[in-house]
Amino acid sequence: MTRERLQDVSEGELLSRLFPIFGDTVGPAEVLLGPGDDAAVLAAPSGGVVLTTDSMVRGRDWRDDWSSPTEIGHKVVAQNVADIAAMGAVPTGLLITLAADPATEVAWVLALGEGIARAAREAGAPVLGGDLSAAGEGSIVVGITAVGDLQGHRAVRRDGAEPGDVVAVRGSLGRSGGGLQLLLAGRGHTHRDPPLGETGDSLARAIEVLCRVHRRTEDVPWRAGPEAAAAGATAMIDLSDGLVRDLGRVAAASGTRIELDGRALAAFAAGPLTLALGAEEAMRQVLSGGEEHSLAATFAPAAVPDGWEVIGVCTDGSGEVVVDGQVPPVTGWDHFSG
Ligand SMILES: Nc1ncnc2c1ncn2[C@@H]1O[C@H](COP(=O)(O)OP(=O)(O)OP(=O)(O)O)[C@@H](O)[C@H]1O
Ligand SMILES: Cc1ncc(C[n+]2csc(CCOP(=O)(O)O)c2C)c(N)n1
Ligand SMILES: [Mg+2]
Incomplete structure (x- = not known):
């Protein structure tokens, strides 16, 4: 059977097959006009619109032998939704850009659409439209622009942390980075490996969980962003490039020092991460693993909402992040310098 390729179908044909996939993401009354016209129309209930964009590149941000479309x-x-949440906003819409080699299988693109639609439904963010373009041989770039609404809250920026605030995390740390390490080491669980289900020992299950988190990003605490804003978070960020690097951005923007508590962080390294990678590498991933997309925020000590784990405090300083008083020997992710 020859597989249908993008070069075998017209743009219009591909779109007519993508729209039904996104159709049931368009529910909210705020969508005045969805995909199909020159642009979508979204009501802006609170008057403030939050916008972000983030893309993934084949071979750089995913590998086909590890991850399914x-x-x-x-x-x-x-x-993208994590970035909207990190401002304290709820996601209200998504635009999708796809630039792909014409030899890409249509089935691959439709399966990508299914994953987009699944996450869109989870986040309550309708797919409003997008753009298609051809790319060079072997190239695929998927870009998303997300729109969010502050629902009357002020945006929670990176520069509002004050000495005396506590630093708290909502969600996991190091799991995605741990999964990447396992995949790079050839010990990972890929989309081609059968799911373990109830079978498999605890090590195999730990490896499966970490790799699945890396491959699809799970349990992003989307709703916790607006909750933190309502609770008076003074600064917030989503953790994309590693805890220490991203908190360094908060510390630098706010003009504070962030002092993290190694014991509190060790609790995040326990469990699957330590089982799969050993205690030392598990802690390294907690401090520097990328693509976790949990939220980190600063609060007045009495204002930390339920579900957030306090991991440190802000003190007088100018952008340093220390763990138990020491500058940790880790960096984080950088697209260009590694
Ligand atoms: N090409 C660009 N042109 C203009 N502004 C950009 C460009 N790339 C990034 N920015 C802006 O720089 C800031 C940091 O971008 P970055 O992509 O690192 O976002 P982030 O939230 O730090 O990371 P992530 O998207 O991984 O959570 C954002 O405000 C972003 O809009
Ligand atoms: C094949 C492959 N190699 C490496 C990585 C790791 N990686 C890519 S982007 C990123 C940080 C966040 O980027 P952004 O700031 O753009 O959200 C990380 C840790 C991967 N996912 N796939
Ligand atoms: Mg971010």
């Missing part, structure tokens, strides 16, 4: 679609939406 559905997982990639889920992950690229999750990354």
Whole structure:
């Protein structure tokens, strides 16, 4: 059987097959006009619109031998929604850009659409439209632009942390980075491996969980962003490039020092991460693993909402992040310098 390729179908044909996939993401009354016209029309209930964009590139941000198109679609939406949540906003819409080699299988693109639609439904963010373009041989770039609404809250920026605030995390740390390490080491669980289900020992299950988190990004605490804003968070960020690097951005923007508590962080390294990678590498991933997309925020000590784990405090300083008083020997992710 010869597989249908993008070069075998017209743009219009591909779109007519993608729209039904996104159709049931368009529910909210705020969508005045969805995909199909020159642009979508979204009501802006609170008057402030939050906008972000983030893309994934084949071979750089995913590998086809590790990740399925559905997982990639889920992950690229999750990354964007985490940025909306990190401002204290709720996601209200998504625009999708796809630039792909014409030899790409149509089935691959539709499966990507399924993953996008799944994450869109989870986040309550309708797919409003997008753009298609051809790319060079072997190239695929998937870009998402996400729109969010502050629902009357002020935006929670990176520069509002004050000495005396506590630093708290909502969600996991190091799991995605741990999964990447396992995949790079050839010990990972890929989309081609059968799911373990109830079978498998605890090590195999730990490896499966970490790799699945890396491949599709799971459990992004989307709703916790607006909750933190309502609770008076003074600064917030989503963790994309590693805890220490991203908190360094908060510390630098706010003009504070962030002092993290190694014991509190060790609790995040326990469980699957330590089982799969050993205690030392598990802690390294907690401090520097990328693509976790959990939220980190600063609060007045009495204002930390339920579900957030306090991991440190802000003190007088100018952008340093220390763990138990020491500058940790880790960096984080950088697209260009590694
Ligand atoms: N090409 C660009 N042109 C203009 N502004 C950009 C460009 N790339 C990034 N920015 C802006 O720089 C800031 C940091 O971008 P970045 O992509 O690192 O976002 P982030 O939230 O730090 O990371 P992530 O998207 O991984 O959560 C954002 O405000 C973003 O809009
Ligand atoms: C094949 C492959 N190699 C490496 C990585 C790791 N990686 C890519 S982007 C990123 C940080 C966040 O980026 P952004 O700031 O754009 O959200 C990380 C840790 C991967 N996912 N796939
Ligand atoms: Mg971010």
